[in-house]
Amino acid sequence: DGGITQSPKYLFRKEGQNVTLSCEQNLNHDAMYWYRQDPGQGLRLIYYSQIVNDFQKGDIAEGYSVSREKKESFPLTVTSAQKNPTAFYLCASSPLAGKGSYEQYFGPGTRLTVT
Amino acid sequence: DQQVKQNSPSLSVQEGRISILNCDYTNSMFDYFLWYKKYPAEGPTFLISISSIKDKNEDGRFTVFLNKSAKHLSLHIVPSQPGDSAVYFCAARGTRGGSNYKLTFGKGTLLTVNP
Numbered sequence: 001d002g003g004i005t006q007s008p009k010y011l012f013r014k015e016g017q018n019v020t021l022s023c024e025q026n027l028n029h030d031a032m033y034w035y036r037q038d039p040g041q042g043l044r045l046i047y048y049s050q051i052v053n054d055f056q057k058g059d060i061a062e063g064y065s066v067s068r069e070k071k072e073s074f075p076l077t078v079t080s081a082q083k084n085p086t087a088f089y090l091c092a093s094s095p096l097a098g099k100g101s102y103e104q105y106f107g108p109g110t111r112l113t114v115t
Numbered sequence: 116d117q118q119v120k121q122n123s124p125s126l127s128v129q130e131g132r133i134s135i136l137n138c139d140y141t142n143s144m145f146d147y148f149l150w151y152k153k154y155p156a157e158g159p160t161f162l163i164s165i166s167s168i169k170d171k172n173e174d175g176r177f178t179v180f181l182n183k184s185a186k187h188l189s190l191h192i193v194p195s196q197p198g199d200s201a202v203y204f205c206a207a208r209g210t211r212g213g214s215n216y217k218l219t220f221g222k223g224t225l226l227t228v229n230p
Contacts, residue, residue, distance in 0.1 A: 092158075105161070
């Protein structure tokens with residue numbers, strides 16, 4: 001069945017290491033997004049992509065990088081430059097046009113802990 | 116500058132009663148509003164939405180009201196059930212240029228429905 005998968009569910013890293021979070025979707029959606037959620041905070045947009053090989057910075061892109069080589073995949077790299085990387089990371093996708101184009105569908109999330 | 120505000124961090128109601136969750140926004144360019152429900156350590160799931168050209172949308176126990184002049188929307192859940200206990204996020208979609216597909220989220224309201 002169709003959906004968005006994020007792996008792993010929990011991820012632990014040492015400070016100073018880069019780490020890549022996986023996001024895959026088989027919904028045939030054009031647009032994909034990465035959000036970060038911190039306690040007591042809403043979802044804050046890190047990066048988004050509306051088409052393969054193109055992506056734009058969101059509100060808090062510093063210390064993160066992305067790639068969009070395939071329509072189905074939108075991996076997020078948390079670099080050592082991100083000052084507070086410990087958070088819950090959510091990937092989402094949406095169609096660009098047609099029914100449901102306003103709704104974003106979310107994956108289950110990855111809890112990243114950096115010590 | 117918080118464009119979507121959910122001023123109540125938490126709300127507690129009795130099972131069977133009405134739950135009313137509120138959301139205010141400041142950007143008059145928002146043209147579509149959505150409510151998402153989120154359980155701990157899971158991704159948000161879409162609940163209900165409303166276009167800015169409407170003032171009410173109903174889906175089963177869930178109704179969203181939009182007061183455009185006050186830049187205010189509310190989600191009503193009737194009757195409330197213990198399974199409704201979750202964090203509810205209000206989100207808004209803008210129409211400006213390349214940000215057509217971005218959603219701006221509020222910080223969320225934790226709803227607790229007591230049996």
